[in-house]
Amino acid sequence: MGLLKAKANTNKLKPLLTLLLLVTAAMGGIFTYQHLQHDFxxxxxxxxxxxxxxxxxxxxxxxxxxxxxxxxxxxxxxxxxxxxxxxxxxxxxxxxxxxxxxxxxxxxxxxxxxxxxxxxxxxxxxxxxxxxxxxxxxxxxxxxxxxxxxxxxxxxxxxxxxxxxxxx
Structure with a gap:
């Protein structure tokens, strides 16, 4: 029973971790883009x-x-x-x-x-x-x-x- 509960908790965390990873990647991309934008x-x-x-x-x-x-x-x-x-x-x-x-x-x-x-x-x-x-x-x-x-x-x-x- 404990194993099934742990697996259920892991399945609940996957979407949250995926969302966190996507937000982090997007923020990194925005920072890099802004850093590279210059005129000279x-x-x-x-x-x-x-x-x-x-x-x-x-x-x-x-x-x-x-x-x-x-x-x-x-x-x-x-x-x-x-x-x-x-x-x-x-x-x-x-x-x-x-x-x-x-x-x-x-x-x-x-x-x-x-x-x-x-x-x-x-x-x-x-x-x-x-x-x-x-x-x-x-x-x-x-x-x-x-x-x-x-x-x-x-x-x-x-x-x-x-x-x-x-x-x-």
Whole structure:
């Protein structure tokens, strides 16, 4: 009699355990899906979505190692990055697609210390690739490009431009 009762209790638990397993799997899938959803990733492995950057000012600089003005402005961008205004992020994007290892090697070779976006087919940026370099885009708090600076710039120029845009 005890064996029949134990088997009956096990049969009652099976649907509950199956339901628990399905709920756990679904929650794991949702968490994984949300974790994988991002617009771009930096060389350091940080992922960003434009929706989470809303409300912030974002500066994106396109550069290439074959572009002398780009390399000249990198120390200026590093200087700007060291004293970023509040609510502001700075990223660089290599003009040419590079593998992760090529990108790491390049940033070390040219001492690029600002966050670099790893470009891929899935990278989503709110601007088109510029026709020439260097090119710097300022994205406003609403997530839209509000200014484009074509050509070499200094940290002071970028700071002044950002301040002017914030006042508008």
């Amino acid at each position: 990733e930096t060389l350091e492995g940080r992922t960003y979505s434009w929706s989470t950057l809303k409300g912030q000012w974002v500066v994106v600089n396109y550069f290439a190692p074959w572009c002398a003005p780009c390399l000249r402005e990198m120390p200026e961008l590093a200087k700007f990055n060291a004293s970023l205004p509040s609510n502001t992020k700075l990223f660089a994007v290599n003009y040419d697609l590079k593998t992760l290892s090529e990108l790491k090697e390049m940033t070390e070779k040219y001492n690029i210390t600002i966050p670099v976006i790893v470009s891929s087919q899935s990278t989503a940026l709110p601007m088109e690739k510029p026709p020439y370099l260097p090119a710097t885009f300022i994205i406003g708090p609403e997530g839209k490009v509000v200014d484009t600076i074509m050509g070499e710039l200094t940290a002071a120029h970028l700071t002044q431009r950002l301040q002017a845009l914030r006042r508008e």
